[in-house]
Amino acid sequence: MLSSAQPAFILHSRAYRESSALVDFLTPQGRLRAVLRGARGKAGTLARPFVPVEVEFRGRGELKNVGRLDSAGIPCWLLGDALFSGLYLNELLIRLLPAEDPHPILFEHYSATLAALAAGRPLEPLLRAFEWRLLDELGYGxxxxEDLSGQPIAPDGLYRLQPDAGLEPVAQLQPGLFHGAELLAMADADWSAPGALAAAKRLMRQALAPHLGGRPLVSRELFMTLKEPPRD
Structure with a gap:
């Protein structure tokens, strides 16, 4: 069965058998995995991350075949930290997004985020916004x-995250807590507020951790390795 053409981005590809590639696509209909035949030829030049494509899939099973693959726009050229950020987003989607689970809003947000990364916009707000959208789309937002009981967050309060549930007020200072003022700044996307971006990074790591199954993110480890100063 050949599907109608749909927009897509390549999240990851790897060699498969003699001349094919096994490719993870992000489409409005969700994450799809398919075999791309002749990947060493013209089709292979399109099987790269951050290139908008139009693709037709053949087959009814979870592993499909690519019937047609064409360019559908200008590639997002990501360099340096923006490249690692894009690889990080791709790995999150592969690890967390169920196969063939439609998320058209998430697809549009991903496309817009790539464009913003390519345009050189500040990385941290973009990453935090995408992580939040991904969690919300998957039902983990x-x-x-407001806290678990529905009470408004107090600017001078202290809170801890209960994954998949929400923010719980606590009375005493302890590791891993969040100040109410930081949380309110995050709610308003006010990244000029002191400590808001750093707190948002900690919060998203805590929120994502249970869904990553304890396995580290390869893109994050690679980024940290390359950022380490050279040893004498």
Whole structure:
């Protein structure tokens, strides 16, 4: 069965058998895995991350075949930290997004995020916004402006995250907590507020950790390795 053409991005590809590639696509209909035949030829030049394509899939099973693959726009050229950020987003989607689970809004947000990364916009707000959208789309989101009981977050309060549930007020200072003012700044996407970006990074790591199954993210480890100063 050949599907109608749909927009897509390549999340990851690897060699498969003699001249084919096994490719993970992000489409409005979700994450799809398919075999791309003749990947060493013209089709292979399109099987790269961050290139908008139009693709037709053949087959009914979970592993499909690419019937047609064409360019569908200008590639997002990512360099340096923006490249690692894009690889990080791709790995999150591969690890967390169920196969063939439609998320058209997430697809549009991913496309817009790639364009913003390519345009050189500040990385951290873009990454935090995408992580939040991904969690929300998967049903793991939680309120930032109110606690577990529905009470408004107090600017001078202390809170801890209960994964998949929300923010719980605590009375005493302990590791891993969040100040209410930081949470309210996150809710308003006010990244000029002191400590808001750093707190958002900690919060998203805590929120994502249970869904990553304890396995480290390869893109994050690679980024940290390359950022280490050279040893004498």
């Amino acid at each position: 939680f309120a930032l402006a």
